[in-house]
Every structure is written in C-alpha cells, then in structure tokens.
Amino acid sequence: MKRRQLLAAGCACCASALVPRAWAQETPDYLAPQRFQRPDLATDEGGLWAMMDREEKALRRSPLVLRDARLAGYVQDIACRLGAAHCPDIRVFLVRTPQFNASMAPNGMLQIWTGLLLRMENEAQLAAVIGHEIGHYLQRHSVDRLRDIKSRAAAGQVLALFGLAGAIGQLAVLAGGFAYSRDHEHEADRIGAHLMHRAGYRVSESAAVWNNLLDEARAREGDEPSATSPLFASHPAPPERRNNLAQLAQSMPGGTDGKDRYAEHTGHLIDEWLQDEIKRGQYAESLVLLSRRIDTGGAAGLMRYYRGEVHRLRGLAGDHDLAWSDYQLAVADADPPPPAFRGIGLVARQRGQMSEARHAFARYLDLAPEAPDAALIKSYLAELNS
Amino acid sequence: MKNLLILSLALLLAACASVRKVESGANPVGERMSINVDGNWNHLDFPGIKPAQLWTMEGITIDELMVYSGIRDGQVMHSESAASDKQKDFAFRKAMQTEEIVSMLEGVLSRDGSTFKLRKLEPYAFGGKKGFRFEFERIRKIDNVQMRGLGFGAVDREELFALVYQAPRLTFFPRHEARVEAIAKAVSIK
Ligand SMILES: [Zn+2]
Numbered sequence: 275m276k277r278r279q280l281l282a283a284g285c286a287c288c289a290s291a292l293v294p295r296a297w298a299q300e301t302p303d304y305l306a307p308q309r310f311q312r313p314d315l316a317t318d319e320g321g322l323w324a325m326m327d328r329e330e331k332a333l334r335r336s337p338l339v340l341r342d343a344r345l346a347g348y349v350q351d352i353a354c355r356l357g358a359a360h361c362p363d364i365r366v367f368l369v370r371t372p373q374f375n376a377s378m379a380p381n382g383m384l385q386i387w388t389g390l391l392l393r394m395e396n397e398a399q400l401a402a403v404i405g406h407e408i409g410h411y412l413q414r415h416s417v418d419r420l421r422d423i424k425s426r427a428a429a430g431q432v433l434a435l436f437g438l439a440g441a442i443g444q445l446a447v448l449a450g451g452f453a454y455s456r457d458h459e460h461e462a463d464r465i466g467a468h469l470m471h472r473a474g475y476r477v478s479e480s481a482a483v484w485n486n487l488l489d490e491a492r493a494r495e496g497d498e499p500s501a502t503s504p505l506f507a508s509h510p511a512p513p514e515r516r517n518n519l520a521q522l523a524q525s526m527p528g529g530t531d532g533k534d535r536y537a538e539h540t541g542h543l544i545d546e547w548l549q550d551e552i553k554r555g556q557y558a559e560s561l562v563l564l565s566r567r568i569d570t571g572g573a574a575g576l577m578r579y580y581r582g583e584v585h586r587l588r589g590l591a592g593d594h595d596l597a598w599s600d601y602q603l604a605v606a607d608a609d610p611p612p613p614a615f616r617g618i619g620l621v622a623r624q625r626g627q628m629s630e631a632r633h634a635f636a637r638y639l640d641l642a643p644e645a646p647d648a649a650l651i652k653s654y655l656a657e658l659n660s
Numbered sequence: 661m662k663n664l665l666i667l668s669l670a671l672l673l674a675a676c677a678s679v680r681k682v683e684s685g686a687n688p689v690g691e692r693m694s695i696n697v698d699g700n701w702n703h704l705d706f707p708g709i710k711p712a713q714l715w716t717m718e719g720i721t722i723d724e725l726m727v728y729s730g731i732r733d734g735q736v737m738h739s740e741s742a743a744s745d746k747q748k749d750f751a752f753r754k755a756m757q758t759e760e761i762v763s764m765l766e767g768v769l770s771r772d773g774s775t776f777k778l779r780k781l782e783p784y785a786f787g788g789k790k791g792f793r794f795e796f797e798r799i800r801k802i803d804n805v806q807m808r809g810l811g812f813g814a815v816d817r818e819e820l821f822a823l824v825y826q827a828p829r830l831t832f833f834p835r836h837e838a839r840v841e842a843i844a845k846a847v848s849i850k
Contacts (some may be wrong), residue, residue, distance in 0.1 A: 338775065338804060371801065373773065553763075553776060555750050555767040586760070589753060589756070645779070646779055648783055649782035653782075
C-alpha cells in the first residue's frame with residue numbers, strides 16, 4: 275500500500291504542476307506490486323472480481339473471440355513481457371469488433387478489440403496500449419473507480435432498483451462504462467512507458483498511437499475526439515497525453531518497434547478487419563487510416579482497394595473519380611484484390627463506360643467465381659452484353 | 661454494459677413501445693407498399709425505429725423483420741441519437757447501385773459492433789420491380805447469438821423498398837425462412 279500511496283501522491287502533484295518535462299524526469303523507476311490474491315467475496319473488490327469472472331466465462335464462449343492461436347499466443351507473449359511477474363495472471367482475449375478499444379479487468383482478463391489491432395503500426399504501439407492497461411491493473415484503478423461511483427448520488431438509484439445484494443454487481447457494470455480519472459490515466463501512461471522500456475520497446479511509439487488517433491478524430495468535422503472512441507472519453511485531452519508520453523519517451527531512449535514481427539502475425543487478418551472497418555460507415559476516419567497505411571507502405575494493393583471502396587460508398591462529388599484511380603492502382607499491384615475489378619466495373623457502369631465495365635466484371639468473375647455477389651454481377655454482364 | 665443495455669431497452673420498451681397484431685391478408689405499409697401475411701406477426705413501434713417498421717413472430721430479442729417503404733433520397737436510416745457514442749448516420753441516396761444499398765444495410769446491421777457476412781447477393785423481382793435478394797450471417801454483439809438473415813429490396817421512382825429478416829440460425833431461422841420468402845414474393849409496390 276505504501277508504494278501505491280507514494281505513486282498517487284506523485285501523480286497528483288504532477289497533474290497540477292503542468293510541467294511535463296519535470297514530471298517525466300523526476301519520475302522514479304516503477305516498482306510493481308506483488309501478484310494479487312483473489313479478494314474476499316464479501317468485499318466490494320471481491321464482488322467486482324466475481325462479476326468479471328462471469329463476464330470472462332461468457333467471453334470464453336463468444337463467437338466474437340478470435341480463434342487464431344498463433345496471434346493470441348503472440349499478443350499473450352507481449353503482455354507477459356510487459357507484466358513480468360504478473361504474467362500468469364493475465365489472460366488475453368482478442369475480440370472481433372471494429373472499434374478502437376482495450377480494457378483490463380481486475381481479475382486479469384485483458385480484452386483487445388480488432389479495431390485497435392488494425393490501427394497498430396508495430397508491436398511497440400500494441401505494447402504501449404497493453405502496458406497502459408496493465409498499469410491500471412497493477413494500481414487496481416477499477417476498485418478506486420467503483421468506490422468513487424458508489425459514493426456518488428447515482429448509486430442511490432441503483433441501490434433502490436436492485437437492492438443491496440444486486441447493487442454491487444450493477445455498480446460494477448456501471449463503473450465499467452465510466453472513464454478512469456485524469457490521475458489514473460496519467461499514472462497508467464507513466465507505468466506503461468516504464469514497462470515498455472524495461473521490455474525493450476521504443477517508448478516514443480506510445481505517443482504515435484495517440485497522434486494517429488487524433489488524426490482520425492480530427493478528420494471528422496464538428497466532432498470532439500471524445501465522441502469518437504471510448505478511449506478518448508478519458509479526462510486528459512489527447513494532445514496533452516500525447517505530449518506527456520513524448521516527454522517520457524525522451525527520458526527512456528532506445529528500444530525496438532517490432533514492425534516486421536507485428537506485420538507477420540497480423541497480415542493474414544487485415545483484409546477481414548478492413549471489411550469490418552468500412553462497414554462502420556465512418557468514412558473520414560477510414561480514409562485517414564488507409565491513407566496513412568498507403569503512405570507508409572505495406573499491402574499497398576489491399577489498402578488502395580479499400581480506400582477505393584470508401585470513396586465509392588461515400589459517394590460525394592468527386593468520390594467516384596478518386597475510387598476509380600485507387601482501384602486502378604490496386605489492380606496494377608503485384609497481388610491485386612479481385613473485388614478491385616468489381617469496383618472498376620461498378621464505377622464504369624455508373625459512368626456509362628460499358629466496355630470497361632464489361633471487362634472489369636468478367637475479370638472479377640474469373641478471379642472470384644464463388645463470390646457471394648457473383649449472380650448479381652452476372653446479371654450486369656448479361657445486361658451489358660445485350 | 662450488456663445488462664444495463666438490456667435493462668434500459670426493457671424500460672424503454674415498457675415505457676414507450678406499442679405492440680399490435682398484424683392482421684392476416686394485405687397490410688399497407690407507407691403509401692405505396694403492401695405486404696400479404698399469414699401467421700402471427702406483431703408490429704412493434706418505438707422511438708428510434710423509424711423509418712422502418714419492425715415486425716416479429718417470436719419476440720423482439722429473437723427474430724425481427726424490418727420493413728422499409730418509400731425511403732427517399734437523403735433520408736437517414738435509423739437516426740443514431742439513441743446510441744451512446746456518436747456515429748455518422750447512414751442515409752439512402754437515389755443514385756445508389758444495388759451493392760451500395762446492401763452495403764448501407766450491412767452498415768446499419770453492424771453498427772452495434774455485430775459482425776456481418778454476406779453469403780449471397782442476386783437479382784430478384786421485388787414487388788414486380790427490378791430488385792435484389794441477399795442472404796447474410798451475423799454475430800449479434802449484445803448477446804453473441806449467431807443469426808442468419810434474408811433481405812429483399814428494390815428502388816422504384818427514386819424510393820427504396822426493402823425487407824430485412826433475421827433470426828438465430830438454430831431453430832428460429834429455419835422455422836420462419838419459407839414464410840419470409842413467401843412474404844417477399846407477395847409484396848406489391850404501387
Ligand atoms: Zn486508461
């Protein structure tokens with residue numbers, strides 16, 4: 275407990291000091307607590323664990339959890355490198371959901387959504403997110419949050435609705451929907467940076483995560499970043515967090531980013547994750563993400579194809595031209611995605627370029643005869659040929 | 661959040677939903693579409709469901725038939741105001757090709773974090789108009805149930821007409837699949 279109080283005091287001091295540099299330099303190395311024992315069920319913390327155990331049991335059976343043993347093992351290894359002595363208590367679940375989110379429960383259940391995995395450019399960025407979540411876990415922030423919410427007026431209503439026995443569980447559910455405090459977020463960022471550094475990762479990648487998210491958020495007109503992602507809902511403004519992390523990184527130089535390793539373990543899933551991504555219909559964000567990928571190279575044909583799809587689906591003035599040029603570059607790639615030909619066909623058909631449409635549709639059906647929309651495309655071809 | 665969502669949905673439904681039985685025979689929906697049914701369909705109405713009508717045989721948490729009639733250019737497909745995190749809305753555009761309409765419906769069906777997989781998309785005469793039919797699979801995020809679904813639609817005089825049915829892939833979808841196909845076949849659009 276002493277260490278926790280020390281850290282909390284340190285953090286409170288720094289949050290008000292507004293001197294990130296001093297904050298970074300004066301931060302002592304982080305000492306993690308001992309592994310946690312299961313708390314007594316009669317306590318509020320015990321109730322919180324029990325509820326998370328139930329959630330984990332349900333998650334274990336969920337068809338949304340990726341059954342990719344190699345990727346799951348890889349992410350578990352990253353969590354173990356960061357969590358060190360706590361490794362045996364951390365259980366990673368990769369969940370197929372296209373939003374950017376990660377969370378760690380006090381019982382050791384660590385959930386990472388595929389929308390987050392899609393946005394990581396390298397292993398160090400993923401380590402930054404996991405390190406941050408482990409930071410919340412090591413400092414038992416969720417217990418603080420539960421107690422904080424319990425002390426608020428809203429708790430009275432929950433108590434009235436569920437009775438005393440049901441209230442802890444419901445409060446825990448409620449607490450899960452609340453952001454951590456500003457101090458908690460700063461503390462988790464700082465601990466995450468230490469864990470990254472110790473595990474040999476390049477700490478500055480943690481700032482890159484926020485920078486990339488900010489770019490996406492800003493692409494949405496009229497929206498505050500806090501509206502776009504559960505992670506933005508936390509109190510410290512994203513630019514402040516990014517800047518603090520960048521400062522911290524200066525005091526922890528060196529490390530590797532593990533870019534190739536990350537690509538090697540996730541490459542085969544990017545197509546599926548991008549399909550999920552564009553179904554969100556958040557076209558401005560997707561365009562920022564895809565353009566960044568195109569600029570930094572890697573899977574160029576696929577990224578061009580999906581950017582073409584986003585433009586075609588958005589359908590604003592000029593979008594069809596942009597889609598057309600992306601599709602053309604996608605099919606010129608060494609590994610052209612077959613649906614890029616369909617994209618060319620659809621744009622050509624709409625523009626009245628019948629011979630281009632015919633050729634592109636025929637090519638698509640050649641390459642993907644079993645495509646779900648083959649029957650529809652065949653009907654287009656029959657029309658074009660008549 | 662799952663429990664709370666279900667709770668708030670239940671409260672919402674109890675407070676402001678209305679349920680009425682759909683009569684056998686021809687049921688006009690909107691100004692131009694008519695649907696012929698047999699069997700015990702219930703029509704649920706509650707805030708946030710517009711511009712669709714929601715019909716169900718087994719109850720709203722099990723199966724649902726969304727009915728869209730006369731959706732006009734620029735009209736928003738279910739405003740997002742009810743959801744917690746702010747998302748851009750999907751809207752119908754008269755210039756949409758079939759693929760784009762299906763993508764829009766995919767987006768509507770996966771907006772809650774559910775997955776969507778298109779199994780088939782083919783031409784179909786819907787209400788006597790040149791339209792489309794599609795089959796899909798979905799894992800419903802809120803309770804992880806694996807769903808199967810069928811959709812039908814057509815654009816006529818710049819308005820969209822569509823039916824989208826879904827039910828758990830075990831038991832319920834097979835039970836009602838043929839009935840939904842028959843409903844789609846008997847739709848008329850003036
Ligand atoms: Zn956090």
